[in-house]
Amino acid sequence: MIQVKNLSKRYGERIAVDDLSFTVRPGVVTGFLGPNGAGKSTTMRMIVGLDAATSGTVTVNGRRYADHxxxxxxxxALLEAKSVHASRSAYNHLRVIAATTGIPKRRVDEVIELVGLHQVARKPAGAFSLGMGQRLGIATALLGDPETVILDEPVNGLDPEGVLWIRNLLKTLAAEGRTVFVSSxxxxxxxxxxxxxxxxxxxRLIADVPIAEFTSRACTSSVRVRSPHSAALSELLAGPDVSITSSERGVLHVTGLSIEQIGERAAQAGICLYELSPQQASLEEVFMDLTRDCVEYRAAGEAATAGKVA
Incomplete structure (x- = not known):
């Protein structure tokens, strides 16, 4: 378990983390989200003691990380995948860490196999691709078979197969009762x-909730309607407080009317419906809506786009 209490970090006049409190519990995968410059990496560095907090506390399983x-x-932890000597092989990189921390040699072979680096384990890590470097970083994080795992952007550089692998790995670790904290x-x-x-x-903390509750915070939700008479249905449903869009032929996305209202109006008009289903806002849409005022850098045209996110 990770407990963050009233954590703050200042760099001169700049506040990177501001009175932050949350708990990461075992048994579930907890995602750590925020725009660039939100303070995620700084928070993770303070958890493992790489940065000293200006105020507040962080404990891992009841103690400061350094006190274990x-x-x-x-x-x-995986905070920087390339933090390895370029001329050292993946095997030797892990072997040195294991030897200096009392971890048995067999564990090195286990994590190399686990992350899929057995074929390149004896090659210099400096020649690794970004994805291979990520796998080595994850192997390093898992070397001590820890109860708590922190991964910062672990899917960077991974191909689709690798992304699926890390997804299943994180779920497996959580199912084993470990604390899993991951940013992306x-x-x-x-x-x-x-x-x-x-x-x-x-x-600052914006949300600390189950993902289902987070996505339910959307300001608006729509109803997907599929009909062979979509044009007539669109005219029937139109109104001052109703928004109707179409992303494909025969399909309408209706905001401002409930499923029941749409179904009743279609039935009264004798319009056949093939589909009538609620469409909840995506995680990305809700995230963009809640954090639009927290974005540190924005390119030309993004401000207008951000204001349109439902």
């Missing part, structure tokens, strides 16, 4: 992997 007699057995900018992947979300913006 065998820290790598308590928490494994890929909302579609986070929606498939995480069960709970911690969302921050400008260093």
């Amino acid at each position: 007699p065998a820290p790598l057995r308590e928490l494994g 900018h890929l909302m579609s992947e986070m929606a498939l992997t995480a069960e709970h979300l911690v969302v921050i913006g400008r260093g």
